[in-house]
Amino acid sequence: MPPTAVSERAARIRFRRALTLMGFTLVVPGSAQLLAGNRRVGRIAVRIWLVTLLVALYLGVRLLVAPSYALQLATSPTFMLALRLYLLLGAIAWAGLFIDAWRIGQPLSLRLQHRRAVVGINGVLCFSVVGTMLFGAHLAGAQRDLLSTFASGDLGGAHAGRYNILLLGGDSGSDRWGLRTDSMTIASVDARTGRTVMIGLPRNMSNFPFRKGSVMAKQFPKGFDCDGCYLNGISTWAGDHRDLFADSEHPGVDATIMGIEGITGLDINYWAMVNMKGFRRLVDAFGGVELTVRQRIPVGGLGKDVTGYIEPGRRKLDGHDALWFARAREGSDDYSRMARQKCVMTAMLTQISPSRALTNFQEIAKASTAMITTDIPSGALGDFADLALKARSQKVSTVSLVPPQIDTARPDIDKVQRMIANAIARAEGHAPKKVVTAKPAAGASAGTSGAADGGRDVVTGGSLGSRNDGYVANETDDVAAAC
Template identity: 25%
Template sequence: MSMPLIGPVEQEPKRPRRRAARVLAVLAGVLLVAGVTGAFWLGSTLYGFFSHVQQVPQDADPGSQHAAAADRPLNILVLGVDAGAGAGEPSAPQRSDTIMVANVNPTTGRVGLLSIPRDTRVAIPGRPHPEKIAHAHAYGQAEGGPGAGAQRVEETVEDFLGIRIDYFVEIDFDAFRALVDAVGGVEVCIDKPMRYTARSQNLRIDLKPGCQVLDGEKALHYVRYRQDGDIFRIQRQQQFLRALADKVLSMQGVLKLPQLASTLGSQITTNMPASRMLGLAALLPRFDLDRLEMGILPGRPGYVDGLSYWLVDEAAARREAMKILAGVDVEANAQVRLEVLNGNGRRGAAGQAADLLRSLGFRVVTVGNAERFDFATTVVVVRPEDTAVADRLRQALAGSAVTVRVETAEDLPEGIDARIVVGADFTGTAAGTATAAAGREG
């Protein structure tokens, strides 16, 4: 009698399916538990950090409402001060040793970092004559409570560069040491012996040339050394910060988060709300170190009344701020001649667009009405060979129009390089673009 074949043939495929289903169910359960555990771990870590950070209230400012937009780029003033200068507010006011402005764009993941030499000669609010910008922190600290030093630097930078600072973050030297030690040190290549002693600061620097991993103390010596000039020191600081950021954002750095949170929290002073810090922390995976652009405020060394300064032309400083922080090259834009036409019929739309483009350096030579008012989207028209100009204009208008369509035409008027037809999607504001954070809003 022959063996029945139907049963075995039908049943064999079912076992793998049931096994696969069980494996998938177990895997899903593991991932779910891991996800919940990871979320709890990250949440508790961030809570521990925020609960230790020394927060000071933000000044009541009508412009501060703009900072509430989650997708708007932020200008953050970053200050490095001697131990105790921020958190402890010592009886002897401290000057800021490091001054940087970071522009963080949550939408694009771009970060711009502009370093301001500590000897930059500027007008400090409340002082009769221009002084070194590093003095601003000491003056504010002497006159106010926690965070007053940083707030005075913030006011100084806003007036000097013509930008709005949304928040400040003040980090003392102890926090810097702890951060470097927590990630296991940072590798740098030193090109020359670095030796310096300052007994008044209890500082003795002795670093040998060569590639090496620096611990927190040696790293602090590396970024503070300035015997070859403040500009070389800033260049070292920027190189080190890039390497440190890469280490912190690595898996090894992420695993150190709990240690970092408990160590750094008490040594940081800021006026950034916890909700904003949490939002930026959640966006960390979006930020790309390859898109980190760094620059130094342009100027030259010089003397005024026998004192050495970093002398800066204010107009040049503002152009550099726009370029580094917002990614806007004002000098290059000045070569582009524009015709701006109202294509949506809304009164003043072309004028608003023209004002926005002028603020970014573009030369608007004509403002008027299009032949019709039924343009749903904003259109940029360039000659076929000017696609690079189209890309810059599209970037400039990205936060002001939902869609920017590019077209080419051979018959543009002789005196213009591009035509902008303002569509119904134009909002009339630069909110949401990098330029909104770079330009100060009145």
């Protein structure tokens, strides 16, 4: 064989060897070192890789058997910290193995074109693998930052088999956030099945009692009966009398809970304050939400000009429009707005896609951090996420303490508590089901059909029903059918 041919063949062999070493490093980190380098380093790397594969296999089988286990991992700050450190250290170590594999391939012995190819391929492999691991570490860090916004501790006990979580909605402006809440809803969740009853409280309720023995009950023994005192004004009053709540980090919320417990007779387990602007960002992060728009919903108002409308029809709304669908007051009343809010909450519960959460996790984590202030402990998140998955496949009930059932100026507290008890009993299967449908009212504007019975019903303020006859989504055992 001519010397030139021998030289060419030797060059190709060296080039293939260099590529093979890099390929082995990609498939089994440390294998290149076992073959031609520092075998001690290779053994350590291969063992770590095998342990990683075994752990991944175990987790895969575990998740197939119990999918909710993924939620426990995703809501564990300890696991997220361990995962982040593993990915960071793994990225550095794997990059070192790629560089060492390039060295073992003796690049200086290669021809120039082969040397350039090896450098390029090694660089692409190295940066691809390391970049992916670093991005994973970033996501784990973002999730841990989100979990850090929750209080420390574990899930507390349920009350009569249910967890009662108060959801408060407000604006993020410095003149409003934490002062007056736009919406107040209790999500009463069955601790075993996840079956949920949403209890809506009007912000303009007055003359109601506080929980017996509470600070507010001592200040208002006859109820919240002062001039201009409404349910959404309790937090403002508490803020002006912080000395009465010396041990409280959130006196406005604590005082509001005292009022809501006095009204409903329920014990509140936890609360969550939802920033409306953060909610808008969250809806966008999940790719929007589908809602039935029954009338033109104005965008704007609330002391400013109306800038447009959300047109009727079955529509996928982005965060901006979903927020205005829930908040719009122009041409409607507070009670129709409460009904629309129930529709948005139910749609979010039933339509949120776990796959979408994975693909847009970073933005969702940022939006969630900006959206929520809560006393829910981080140790309870896995349990609540599991209950939320169960709730997705079930009907959601609502009962709202609004006209025509309740006079918000002078509420009949005994009737209020009977309504709540009956709604919970029906949700738990202890009473006949009741689905309230809207009744046609003289002079009311007609809208599109969509009630549970399929007939044409009154639509007022964008919600099925009217103030006189009741808005369907405010009191029903199936909110989805009413929306």
